[in-house]
Amino acid sequence: MTLMTIVLIIMVLAALWSSLTTLLLRATIALALTSAMLSVIMYSLGATLAAVLELSVCAGLISVVFVSVISLTQRKPLKEVLKHRVNRRSRFWPLPVVVLAVGVALSFVHTPVQLVLPIPGGDGDVRTVLWSMRQVDLFGQILILLAGAFGVLVLFKREEKDDK
Amino acid sequence: MISEIPHSFLLYFVFFILLMIDGLWCMLATYNLLRMLIGLEVLMKSVTFFLIVAGFLSGRMALAQAMVITVIVIEVVVVVVAAGLILGFFRKTDTLSVRATRNLKG
Amino acid sequence: MSSVLLLLPFATLIVLNLLPRGSHGWAWIASLTVFGLQTVIAALHPFGVIDWSFMDPVQKALGFNVAIDNLGVMLLVTAGLAGMAALCVASASLKQERRRFIFANLLLIALIGVDGIAMVRDLFSLYIFIEVTSVCAFILVAFRDGQASLEGAWKYLILSAIASVFLLTSIGCFLLSAGGISFDEVAAGFAAPTPLMWVAGALFLCGLFVKGAMVPFHGWLADAYAEAPPAVSVFLAGIVTKASGIFALMRLGPAIMGTAGPAREILLVVGTVTAVAGAFLALTQNDMKRMLAYSSVSQMGYIILALGGNAPLALIAAGVHFFNHTVSKAQLFANAAAIEDTLGTRDMDRMGGISSRMPLTGATSVIGTLSIAGLPPLAGFWSKLLIVIALWQAGQVVFAVIAILTSVVTLAYFLSLQRRVFFGKTPVEWEAVKEAGAGYTVPAVALAAITVAVGLGFPFLLRVILGGGV
Numbered sequence: 246m247t248l249m250t251i252v253l254i255i256m257v258l259a260a261l262w263s264s265l266t267t268l269l270l271r272a273t274i275a276l277a278l279t280s281a282m283l284s285v286i287m288y289s290l291g292a293t294l295a296a297v298l299e300l301s302v303c304a305g306l307i308s309v310v311f312v313s314v315i316s317l318t319q320r321k322p323l324k325e326v327l328k329h330r331v332n333r334r335s336r337f338w339p340l341p342v343v344v345l346a347v348g349v350a351l352s353f354v355h356t357p358v359q360l361v362l363p364i365p366g367g368d369g370d371v372r373t374v375l376w377s378m379r380q381v382d383l384f385g386q387i388l389i390l391l392a393g394a395f396g397v398l399v400l401f402k403r404e405e406k407d408d409k
Numbered sequence: 410m411i412s413e414i415p416h417s418f419l420l421y422f423v424f425f426i427l428l429m430i431d432g433l434w435c436m437l438a439t440y441n442l443l444r445m446l447i448g449l450e451v452l453m454k455s456v457t458f459f460l461i462v463a464g465f466l467s468g469r470m471a472l473a474q475a476m477v478i479t480v481i482v483i484e485v486v487v488v489v490v491a492a493g494l495i496l497g498f499f500r501k502t503d504t505l506s507v508r509a510t511r512n513l514k515g
Numbered sequence: 516m517s518s519v520l521l522l523l524p525f526a527t528l529i530v531l532n533l534l535p536r537g538s539h540g541w542a543w544i545a546s547l548t549v550f551g552l553q554t555v556i557a558a559l560h561p562f563g564v565i566d567w568s569f570m571d572p573v574q575k576a577l578g579f580n581v582a583i584d585n586l587g588v589m590l591l592v593t594a595g596l597a598g599m600a601a602l603c604v605a606s607a608s609l610k611q612e613r614r615r616f617i618f619a620n621l622l623l624i625a626l627i628g629v630d631g632i633a634m635v636r637d638l639f640s641l642y643i644f645i646e647v648t649s650v651c652a653f654i655l656v657a658f659r660d661g662q663a664s665l666e667g668a669w670k671y672l673i674l675s676a677i678a679s680v681f682l683l684t685s686i687g688c689f690l691l692s693a694g695g696i697s698f699d700e701v702a703a704g705f706a707a708p709t710p711l712m713w714v715a716g717a718l719f720l721c722g723l724f725v726k727g728a729m730v731p732f733h734g735w736l737a738d739a740y741a742e743a744p745p746a747v748s749v750f751l752a753g754i755v756t757k758a759s760g761i762f763a764l765m766r767l768g769p770a771i772m773g774t775a776g777p778a779r780e781i782l783l784v785v786g787t788v789t790a791v792a793g794a795f796l797a798l799t800q801n802d803m804k805r806m807l808a809y810s811s812v813s814q815m816g817y818i819i820l821a822l823g824g825n826a827p828l829a830l831i832a833a834g835v836h837f838f839n840h841t842v843s844k845a846q847l848f849a850n851a852a853a854i855e856d857t858l859g860t861r862d863m864d865r866m867g868g869i870s871s872r873m874p875l876t877g878a879t880s881v882i883g884t885l886s887i888a889g890l891p892p893l894a895g896f897w898s899k900l901l902i903v904i905a906l907w908q909a910g911q912v913v914f915a916v917i918a919i920l921t922s923v924v925t926l927a928y929f930l931s932l933q934r935r936v937f938f939g940k941t942p943v944e945w946e947a948v949k950e951a952g953a954g955y956t957v958p959a960v961a962l963a964a965i966t967v968a969v970g971l972g973f974p975f976l977l978r979v980i981l982g983g984g985v
Binding site for chain 2: 273361
């Protein structure tokens, strides 16, 4: 049981917890934990920049977005929530069982998959690749951020009157 | 161009599939819009994980990292837009139940 | 030169947002100009008329890995036309200036997205620009801020996100099996395909099928198209679904995955099922925009079906049908917008005899519906003929026959639409309606004119296209 295996197991357990828990705030915390574990795995595989971004953006920013939406929409009294917990059990209890079963079953699979050979010497630094070979991607990122900004303008603003 | 996946990495693929199952199940079995979004997030994390592992195994980590950075940006924007839709929906119907969205016949 | 088409709308976007608030009215004119310029520039590109070498230092500084080929030109011209039509409809249907401003901005971003889809040489960049266009589409569908619009936008978002997961998984698999994700590397990989490459290819196809609303993933399309505000429907039907799903399939199917083999079979089957199912679903609709939406599903199935034919005619047939359908469908949605705005309803059972009250809308709708149904001498007839010929040449006789039979169903539901909406007795409530404003009729007339012109001049056009090659 290496450290990596433990981190992977915690990641999947956290993801399971986010699906199974009834309270949405706990689900958000579980999601943040999943992101944190994923970030650790990424760092250990050598993807340092991606790990940092995953931690700060996914575990941080997205959790903030979720918590703010939850706080703006939370209306149910506790009794209803507890009643709902029993309600959703029927839909969700197979999930951990299926995950465990699939996990155990797949660990015995040993098909040889044909992969491409790694480039000797690696394919360079992320920063060089990103800035000198994938400029179109950066342009696309700028575009989608602008689109998101307009989306916030359109969707989050409280309209007083309903018009086309 | 043949090389087998080292045994230690089979583990990573197994966990990728497990994460994907969890995300999909959560999205499909829930009646709550926000939880659908959480399931979608888990799904995207599984794919991010797969991209990094693919980059590591094929020795093209720089390309994979560049892709993951972009995917994270796109993921954030999609989540923000989805949250906006949920907020708008809540303001109109005062509920987050998916059953309220079954109005349109599709 | 290719960077011009990406940079021009971007520069316009920045300038528009830096201007003081009072001059927001310029946004509409600026966007219209940009779309118009794009149509003209793209249409002239194959003829090499304009000398773009002054853009070279900019191109070198930016280093975008983009290139325009004839297939891309088709998409660029189509996007320009659809955008202009959408902006005209928006000028009439969006009453507030602030809303028009945001609409114009989002449309510009979506245009850059579509341009990107037409011009990139890389699977991942393709994914990025598909996402850019999709995010703009989500926001635009929800523009009306009613419960139904939000519901349509939500369904679209969720299904589009699942499709993105498929696309990204397939990109990861390509990374593992082909060592790269540019079109050339993947095509080279398919020269000696391993099982993992087939898995990757299948996943990518599935993702694109969802984005392009192929059956059985078509569930989101009717809601999104019908509930979107009128101007958005014109653009959405015109370009977004087509660019993100169908065009990507046209780019990938033949060129990357090879013209023979399983990819072609899959495209044939999925295309046929979609064409037939969409046509029958359209027959049962009462809501005008919903019928048009299912008609779009059916026609997009036709485009994919065409890819199963013999190259290079198959690709040309698909491309021509793409263009014809966009022009006609955008025009029909402009008509629907005119009717929705004037009458206030989309329920066809309540309508009747509108043609006498709104002559321009009625006349252009006749041209649009007959073109899509494939009647000569309109443009749609030629594209359907090419598709059938391409299938026949490839030996896929059964599919060719199905294509022809589906045309009959298409004619049936369109005749039903015409009878219910435009002809017959006018119910009392609509006695006093007048023709819709210029914002609705000008694009309708222009697009109808294009349909007729392409239809009449098609033999000449075909010679030009075949001479230029694909």
